[in-house]
Amino acid sequence: MGAWFGDYDLDGDPDLYLTCAGPNRLYRNDGEGRFTDVTAASGTAGGAFLSVGAAWADFDHDGDLDLFVANWSAWPVDPAKPPGAPNALLRNNGTGTFTDVAAQCGVDGGMVASIGVQVLDLDDDRDLDLCVINHGESSRLFRNDRVGRYADATDLLPGFAEAAPGTGACVADVDGNGLEDLLLLRGRQPPRLWLQESRGRFAEDRSFAALIGPQSGAVGGTFADLDLDGDLDLVLVGAGSSDRVGHRLLMNHGRGRFSAPVTFGPQNALPDARGTVATDLDGDGAIDLLVARAGATPQLWRCNPPAGRNWLVVEPGVERAQDAAKPEPMVVGLHVEVKAGLTVQVARVAATSGCLGSAPPLLHFGLGAKRKADYVRLLWPDAVLQSEMEVAAGQRWRVAKVERKPSSCPVLFVWDGSRFAFVTDFLGTGGVGFFVEPGVYAPPDPTEDVRIPPELVAQDRGRYLLRVTEPLEEVTYLDQLELRVYDHPAGYEVHPDERFTSTPPFPTGAPILIAEKVFPVAAHDDRGEPVLDRLIEIDRRYCEPPALAGFKGYAADHWFELDFGDRLHALPSGSMPWLFLHGFVEYTYSHVNYAAWQAGLAMRPPSIEVPDGRGGWRTAIADAGFPAGLPRTMTVDLSSLPLGADGRLRLRTNMRVFWDQAFVAVEAGSTELVRSVLAPSVAELRFLGYPRDYSPDGAEPTIHDYQRVDPSAAFKAMTGDFTRYGDVRALLAAADDRYVLMARGDEIALEFDASALPPLTPGFARTLVLHADGWCKDMDLYTAFPDTVEPLPFHGMTNYPPDTAPPADLERDEVLRRFNTRRHEGR
Numbered sequence: 001m002g003a004w005f006g007d008y009d010l011d012g013d014p015d016l017y018l019t020c021a022g023p024n025r026l027y028r029n030d031g032e033g034r035f036t037d038v039t040a041a042s043g044t045a046g047g048a049f050l051s052v053g054a055a056w057a058d059f060d061h062d063g064d065l066d067l068f069v070a071n072w073s074a075w076p077v078d079p080a081k082p083p084g085a086p087n088a089l090l091r092n093n094g095t096g097t098f099t100d101v102a103a104q105c106g107v108d109g110g111m112v113a114s115i116g117v118q119v120l121d122l123d124d125d126r127d128l129d130l131c132v133i134n135h136g137e138s139s140r141l142f143r144n145d146r147v148g149r150y151a152d153a154t155d156l157l158p159g160f161a162e163a164a165p166g167t168g169a170c171v172a173d174v175d176g177n178g179l180e181d182l183l184l185l186r187g188r189q190p191p192r193l194w195l196q197e198s199r200g201r202f203a204e205d206r207s208f209a210a211l212i213g214p215q216s217g218a219v220g221g222t223f224a225d226l227d228l229d230g231d232l233d234l235v236l237v238g239a240g241s242s243d244r245v246g247h248r249l250l251m252n253h254g255r256g257r258f259s260a261p262v263t264f265g266p267q268n269a270l271p272d273a274r275g276t277v278a279t280d281l282d283g284d285g286a287i288d289l290l291v292a293r294a295g296a297t298p299q300l301w302r303c304n305p306p307a308g309r310n311w312l313v314v315e316p317g318v319e320r321a322q323d324a325a326k327p328e329p330m331v332v333g334l335h336v337e338v339k340a341g342l343t344v345q346v347a348r349v350a351a352t353s354g355c356l357g358s359a360p361p362l363l364h365f366g367l368g369a370k371r372k373a374d375y376v377r378l379l380w381p382d383a384v385l386q387s388e389m390e391v392a393a394g395q396r397w398r399v400a401k402v403e404r405k406p407s408s409c410p411v412l413f414v415w416d417g418s419r420f421a422f423v424t425d426f427l428g429t430g431g432v433g434f435f436v437e438p439g440v441y442a443p444p445d446p447t448e449d450v451r452i453p454p455e456l457v458a459q460d461r462g463r464y465l466l467r468v469t470e471p472l473e474e475v476t477y478l479d480q481l482e483l484r485v486y487d488h489p490a491g492y493e494v495h496p497d498e499r500f501t502s503t504p505p506f507p508t509g510a511p512i513l514i515a516e517k518v519f520p521v522a523a524h525d526d527r528g529e530p531v532l533d534r535l536i537e538i539d540r541r542y543c544e545p546p547a548l549a550g551f552k553g554y555a556a557d558h559w560f561e562l563d564f565g566d567r568l569h570a571l572p573s574g575s576m577p578w579l580f581l582h583g584f585v586e587y588t589y590s591h592v593n594y595a596a597w598q599a600g601l602a603m604r605p606p607s608i609e610v611p612d613g614r615g616g617w618r619t620a621i622a623d624a625g626f627p628a629g630l631p632r633t634m635t636v637d638l639s640s641l642p643l644g645a646d647g648r649l650r651l652r653t654n655m656r657v658f659w660d661q662a663f664v665a666v667e668a669g670s671t672e673l674v675r676s677v678l679a680p681s682v683a684e685l686r687f688l689g690y691p692r693d694y695s696p697d698g699a700e701p702t703i704h705d706y707q708r709v710d711p712s713a714a715f716k717a718m719t720g721d722f723t724r725y726g727d728v729r730a731l732l733a734a735a736d737d738r739y740v741l742m743a744r745g746d747e748i749a750l751e752f753d754a755s756a757l758p759p760l761t762p763g764f765a766r767t768l769v770l771h772a773d774g775w776c777k778d779m780d781l782y783t784a785f786p787d788t789v790e791p792l793p794f795h796g797m798t799n800y801p802p803d804t805a806p807p808a809d810l811e812r813d814e815v816l817r818r819f820n821t822r823r824h825e826g827r
Helices: 206-212 590-598 810-819
Strands: 002-006 015-019 025-029 035-037 049-057 066-074 088-092 098-100 114-120 129-134 140-146 149-152 168-172 181-186 189-198 201-204 217-224 233-241 244-250 262-268 273-279 288-293 296-301 310-319 325-327 335-340 343-348 363-368 372-379 385-392 395-400 411-415 420-425 435-437 447-452 463-469 474-489 493-496 511-514 522-525 554-563 577-585 607-611 617-621 632-637 648-655 657-666 674-678 682-687 690-694 703-710 720-722 740-742 746-753 764-778 822-824
Touching: 002 049, 015 049, 015 066, 066 129, 114 168, 129 168, 168 217, 181 217, 189 206, 189 217, 217 273, 217 288, 233 273, 262 296, 310 335, 310 372, 335 363, 343 363, 363 372, 372 395, 385 395, 411 447, 411 703, 420 447, 420 703, 435 590, 447 493, 447 632, 463 474, 463 703, 474 493, 474 511, 474 746, 493 632, 493 764, 511 577, 554 657, 577 648, 648 657, 720 740, 740 746
Parallel strands: 049 114, 310 395
Antiparallel strands: 002 015, 015 025, 025 035, 049 066, 066 088, 066 114, 088 098, 114 129, 129 140, 140 149, 168 181, 181 189, 189 201, 217 233, 233 244, 244 262, 273 288, 288 296, 310 325, 310 363, 335 343, 335 372, 372 385, 411 420, 411 463, 447 764, 463 746, 474 674, 474 740, 474 764, 493 511, 522 554, 554 648, 577 632, 577 657, 607 617, 607 648, 682 746, 690 703, 720 822
16 A cells, blocks of 8 residues: 655664555665565554555654554455544654554544544644544644653644545645645645644635635645745645546745646546655756556656756765765654745655655755855754755755754863863753653752862962853753862862762762872773773773663663772771762763663663672662763762772663773861852853864863854754843852853853962862752753743752742742843744
């Protein structure tokens, strides 16, 4: 009945799904021109149904392709019964298997004869909604509410529920307002067009209905810019009335104003045309038409390129070795915006086309007389936004997806005497709305103490200068900043008690004064490879964990063994030993956790194992924590471990944690530690831009360069009221829920008065620690409330999103109203 290509296993080769009378078939492409039947192993045969249409797309936005199958009836067909069968939504489990979740998601449709499905964004919220085309009854619209939930949204389109029957649908921005419109094809009945006038608000185009006329139907069709003027024209096939059925062309003269239909091709008594694809088959820039027909050979209609008109084909791809390239596996649903002069066009790589059509995974744009696109902006199905500037016309332009980090947390820089030097990011512990599994979000910890390496610190006219920036796609709720200053004997070091852990004992941020460091005498990984040379100095030579393909931030279960020999025996009896670990974590994202949950994976934070005395190992600390972001030092209290019995420890996890240094040290006490606290004398919120990512040695991780700042970045915007620019010291004075709301591109310029500190005692050194209290939230589709600043977090909430309102505080509410006056509208 139909053939549908999609790369379900993400190997860069399109696999093939066949809808059939009876069991369907899935064939895996091995990349060498051979296909293997994996139907049974993958669980994709379906039931005893007559399956007609299908669509590959990442419906749950977890990073792999799922499959919707439209079923017409049971098979064999019982002529005594009306057709009808439940549809299937085959969720890709990420393991080569699929699970039918249509019923639990609410999209199986019941006993209705379905012919196809179309993917669109009904409410412009970045996820993929569904239009299920039914033949005998009304077609249905389903809004994607994420986390495996859909809601019937048929009423969004006035009159859509009464528009039966359906034979196909086309989605395109017909009127050029940047929002997707929907054309429903209805066989012998005239097609109907709904325009999305604003986000989630549709109205039927009555002028289109009058132009088509009440007696002119169409089985199939497609939108394409045939005259390359930047507006989408419409081709209808199997169109006409009574015994005059053929093809019709409607030219778009701007803003969805179509000319009267022009008939082309032979006129038949019955509509035999079905699937229609509009694409440039011969590379001359003009759109050609391929029309499949029932019981007849396909038709190919070639078109000559209009004189003086330019074009651009956007072909998403993945660059491979030896300059070879393969299709981007996750291209279905890609949303592309092209600006050329005053004209802005948007289009989506479709899963289906018209009636039982499946278009190639590329997009064709007419540019009129323009010789280039000013920019091409791509919003990938995983919600990563990418922009490319100054793209020349007249080419099939292959663009590879840029793998970038869309979110992290605020980034800290310090004045080192000549420049603002990168320190690290912080408040990763305060991430709110981070998805763990359905119904469960990770509890945030809003506090972090950031040690600033003393070698990076220099005064400027008696001031310490810091910069807190927000260079990524997120919002930061920054409630308190203060500089904790520790004077201590030279030769000693001060480290705050810090790590990212979800179980007690929680870090206190208290200063740990140490002198002698005890390093391992040997170290190796779980493959037996020695790694000691990577764990002595902080030199960006990391012990690299094994990656787990398809699950960013996850690793295969692994461990690193530290052997201190008899060096720990010499630690003073009754002392307080700490393990110090320097490294960074490759954070996962909410949508990856959703995919991992589907695949049965659970993230396990680093644990510490010790020998059990019987030749094996036992877990001594189940959750030792991990470094909460980019490179930093974390601490683990080892006072409960039997360190004298055996000098070996193992760090075990399935997270992507990269270790750069490991040592044990005994806390020296605090009798010689002088503590001072500085509030900022200057705290100015202002726009900075986006410090560029770079690697100082060509290796991971990349860090940020304050000296190279881009004025704009391809980031989405969150809707909400942010803090107005200017002095924000009053908002940072205490952890009182009167916080600074920072948007992407913002920074807070901080100054601390060093002259307010006591004189440094001879023989002493000084260490600065920035104490921060606050939260941050990213725009991942599975993060709670990713598109809006609200709901606002507060101290005392048990988790996010909060299940209760914050305690009444009229003064706080008035402060937030007075400061948060900078409105951002998300798109």
